[in-house]
Amino acid sequence: MRLIGHRIAGPERPGAVLTTVDGEERVLDLGPVTGGLSVAGLLADDAALAAVRQALAGADPASLPLLEQVPLGPPVRPGKILCLGYNYAGHTEEEAPSFPNVFVKTPNTICGPRDDVVMPRAATDVDYEGEIAVVIGRTARDVTEAAAMAHVAGYTLFNDVSDRGWQHRANQWALGKSVDGFGPLGPWIVTADEAGDLAGRRVQTERNGVLTVDSTTDAMVFGVAYLVHYLSQVITLEPGDIISTGTPGRTPRAQAVHTPLAHGDTVTVRVTGLGELRTTFVSMEENR
Amino acid sequence: MRLIGHRIAGPERPGAVLTTVDGEERVLDLGPVTGGLSVAGLLADDAALAAVRQALAGADPASLPLLEQVPLGPPVRPGKILCLGYNYAGHTEEEAPSFPNVFVKTPNTICGPRDDVVMPRAATDVDYEGEIAVVIGRTARDVTEAAAMAHVAGYTLFNDVSDRGWQHRANQWALGKSVDGFGPLGPWIVTADEAGDLAGRRVQTERNGVLTVDSTTDAMVFGVAYLVHYLSQVITLEPGDIISTGTPGRTPRAQAVHTPLAHGDTVTVRVTGLGELRTTFVSMEENR
Structure with missing residues (x-):
């Protein structure tokens, strides 16, 4: 999957990029399934990653916002x-x-x-x-x-x-x-x-x-x-x-x-x- | 004043070192007057610094724990x-x-x-x-x-x-x-x-x-x-x-x-x- 840091709801939080059958790139906000985790936190958390995969499998890409319209931060905030x-x-x-x-x-x-x-x-x-x-x-x-x-x-x-x-x-x-x-x-x-x-x-x-x-x-x-x-x-x-x-x-x-x-x-x-x-x-x- | 990061109550939080009339070094836990601020946060916060100075002025050093018995972290956690x-x-x-x-x-x-x-x-x-x-x-x-x-x-x-x-x-x-x-x-x-x-x-x-x-x-x-x-x-x-x-x-x-x-x-x-x-x-x- 492709993970991003987005600001759809204000504060930066994880999202995933999905490609529709028409080739459009759209964004699933992962905030609701990852709690307060940052992308870095998500990467280290097996249970949260499993929840993300489940959410991706159940998502209807066509209903999601277009990537180009979503405000983006860096995909991760590295400590080092x-x-x-x-x-x-x-x-x-x-x-x-x-x-x-x-x-x-x-x-x-x-x-x-x-x-x-x-x-x-x-x-x-x-x-x-x-x-x-x-x-x-x-x-x-x-x-x-x-x-x-x-x-x-x-x-x-x-x-x-x-x-x-x-x-x-x-x-x-x-x-x-x-x-x-x-x-x-x-x-x-x-x-x-x-x-x-x-x-x-x-x-x-x-x-x-x-x-x-x-x-x-x-x-x-x-x-x-x-x-x-x-x-x-x-x-x-x-x-x-x-x-x-x-x-x-x-x-x-x-x-x-x-x-x-x-x-x-x-x-x-x-x-x-x-x-x-x-x-x-x-x-x-x-x-x- | 001299500021430390201590773990008197578990998590690292700010403290100040006071010297008693007998020359002993004792620690005032600043947790109660700085809310959840880290030392770095305290350094940037005028109101919190004023509250700390007030707490220091009102403290009875003899009643405080000895510095040597207080668990210490670094005095600040630098970002850079x-x-x-x-x-x-x-x-x-x-x-x-x-x-x-x-x-x-x-x-x-x-x-x-x-x-x-x-x-x-x-x-x-x-x-x-x-x-x-x-x-x-x-x-x-x-x-x-x-x-x-x-x-x-x-x-x-x-x-x-x-x-x-x-x-x-x-x-x-x-x-x-x-x-x-x-x-x-x-x-x-x-x-x-x-x-x-x-x-x-x-x-x-x-x-x-x-x-x-x-x-x-x-x-x-x-x-x-x-x-x-x-x-x-x-x-x-x-x-x-x-x-x-x-x-x-x-x-x-x-x-x-x-x-x-x-x-x-x-x-x-x-x-x-x-x-x-x-x-x-x-x-x-x-x-x-």
């Missing part, structure tokens, strides 16, 4: 946002790294799939990275690679927006990575049972309609199960936490013409079977 | 933990940095002032850094250096525990910094009005009773007001967030004999006027 650098072969000139290169984004970065990214007054050189984010469903502490996938609830898309100027003022990237709202997430979580294996997925990013990243998950250096295992040796992964698996390298043409994102630019992240995340960038100055 | 590297002159051989070098620790690192740090099975080379942590009281977004101090609630002590092996496997330090429980915080928040200016404070760290860091805040490169200003240009600082201001360099003797922390080692962080944070390190293996 762990991100990978250099995790696709060819992203850099260097050889594949020996260990995952992990950095953290703070939770103030997370925004919904239809929210604009507002570039602050202090922004210098805003850039995008379209990535597959793994969503944790079960607490993972020191799990083996073989057992790791049982802790994965599903996948969503993430734009690891960065301010390259702030990122490279010092050797730690945190400030360039943790700018308010620099983390569009969504549009939905495709649960692991529905998503299946990630092998061979096309991973694409467009800037203003021009393809700038066109790769596949086969170029991923450290895979999902390994990453969950590796991280869980030192960090307990909790339901709702995300691991963003890194961006593939850009097309040669895009590499040659890097320019900072400007007011009104749009970036679209697209991965086979996981959907599309389209974000507009606006300048705080222009926005006033 | 922003840490400084190389922020004391002399910490490295290099010249003072042009910009603050900031990294993030995830919230799973935070533990209370009496909690042991448990070194996980995967630990390779665990080390300590005793630091002054700034606690945010008022939301700070793009504030000037001149206005910054109005957003600071107070100060506490932080041990930025690190696994040097994991820290240096890749160029981003996150995994060595974000190990579960690698962030003892406390024992209390000294509010800014009581703490006064940080200038000239002695900053010391002891390992097993031997002084290994002995410096003063005068060696700090980027001061508190500047850091709040600088960070707030890109990250909205929220009540309860902490900015840990970095460790001074070690004494020459301590630099010459670095060895990883071992089961049973204790580390004490001490800063004039802010108290003392003493932590015992235990190996998960030994602990079983």
